[in-house]
Amino acid sequence: MELRDFECFVAVAEELHFRRAAARLAMCQPPLSQRIKALEERLGTKLLERTSRYVALTPAGEAFLGRARAVLEMAGAAGEEARRVGLGLAGKLTVGFVNPAMDAFLAVALGQFRAQAAEVELSLRELTTREQAEALAGGRIDLGFCRYAGQEMAGASVMEVSREPYILALPAGHALAGRRRVPLAALDGQPLIVPPRTGLPALSQALGAAFAAAGAKPVAVQEAASKFTMLGLVAAGVGLALVPASVRVWQRAGVVCRDLEAGLPPVILAAALPLCREHAAAARLVELARQAAGSRPGPPAEAIREADACGPPATG
Amino acid sequence: MELRDFECFVAVAEELHFRRAAARLAMCQPPLSQRIKALEERLGTKLLERTSRYVALTPAGEAFLGRARAVLEMAGAAGEEARRVGLGLAGKLTVGFVNPAMDAFLAVALGQFRAQAAEVELSLRELTTREQAEALAGGRIDLGFCRYAGQEMAGASVMEVSREPYILALPAGHALAGRRRVPLAALDGQPLIVPPRTGLPALSQALGAAFAAAGAKPVAVQEAASKFTMLGLVAAGVGLALVPASVRVWQRAGVVCRDLEAGLPPVILAAALPLCREHAAAARLVELARQAAGSRPGPPAEAIREADACGPPATG
């Protein structure tokens, strides 16, 4: 039994006329008669009652007609669905991301993605870079937006998406808040809230080297994993914090942000895609992420008001 | 796109190995590879990621797999359903019947039918013989159990199913209730409850002729269409009634039934099937009806107690 049999039967059942049905199927009447006959023999039951003047459905034919239509529709839908998934317009997409990615580009990219491919069922998981590597290997996520410090990721290809500077978050009344740009040397002896060393050893090392080069030695007074925790601690006067520039989309009472003069390595975020497993929707989202990151290296100047707790925009 | 494509794809997707999948499909590996390749080209998207060491589903393939399985299952179910309908084991069956048919054989036949073909959706309509002829012509019923008096039915074939004598229903205290068998002549001058003349003219005529032959002239005191109405009127002392013997499955307080001596034509019930439209379930039910009517010409003797209001059984 083939789909063509279903098509032939449905055509005859709808036309109730072999000749017209054959025309609709772009074939001749005799082979159509043969096909119907063969189909009936395979099923072991007559589907059509026919004389030279009259074609009618038998009860079996009536039952078969409904199901045959459904089969044809489902078969077409199956192909269409596969095609759409292949184009990244349908299906499931599970994305892992580190927290800074959301503010840097992911919120914008996801908004555009949903507009382009509303049928894709998106699943988002905030994961560390390390967790993303494992999740990618285990097939639990299709795409990861992770921190990047030149490292490879086994079984995945990693490509840079965004690059933004660190900025300094400090209590509103702090002496350094008066400056528009803060040199690294000015942080000598300052209490600093730092990310956990175990979490990002390469990053901690790079930051340490940069401070050493600038001849500054801040004091690590507290570890905090999330930038929101860091800003909370800054507001409480616990110390200062280095945060990605994209944090400026948030305002936190009692906290101001200032640009740093050159010296620190930038925050690099990358997309990690599993090797040998092309996922069109993932590729689509990566492309949107790159565009979002490129067109908006930081938050637009107008979005940051001078009166805000986070301080003046990077452009002054 | 053919069902074979779905089968091939599902096999490869489940085995994740072309050679094994080909074996399962009872074919060779090269044509299987070609089919999958052609399928992918038709769909415009890769369904399988494959190297010489590794076969895996793409997201499109994963989406397609579920649908493909459903299509195959539905296609099989469509054929199976048609086969079952063809055998009269599934589908819909709408049956018209005259009231006496239910007691004579239809209750028993329907019980057996449901046991044999539980999946058939039965629809029952109590209709007069004349209404059944119209309903058959209009395709509103697939089968009719009607009264039969030698008449033809346009567009339908009519075959006798059961034949039972009339019996006499009379008030419990009536003088004739003392006899085991009542001769027709004894009904001379008796008040008789009769069926409507317009409903069954041939029957009324035949009964009239039978009474005339026996030299009896009962008085038609009341018309009543249903045998239940007749028995109610008998109980009320309005008169006597001629009813099919199968009415003995019912007991009515104040009413007794007695056999009649020969002379009246029997009650003949028949099955009417539309011509040129074979309906296996209908044929099955007719066969069961004939068996039920044949094996049980009247109600079994044990079912009728001597003490019952309806009187002694026919076998006395």
Next chain:
DNA sequence: TAAAAATACTCCATAGGTATTTTAT
């Protein structure tokens, strides 16, 4: 190097076309 998929080719089964017959109104 070995195992597996892809490629190249050959063949035949069968879907479909053409001509004709049968059938029912």
Next chain:
DNA sequence: ATAAAATACCTATGGAGTATTTTTA
């Protein structure tokens, strides 16, 4: 007598088999 389906027969496409090459781990 006519229109429509069935039958008979033929052709050619393409699905499947066989042999071989390519690829990757």
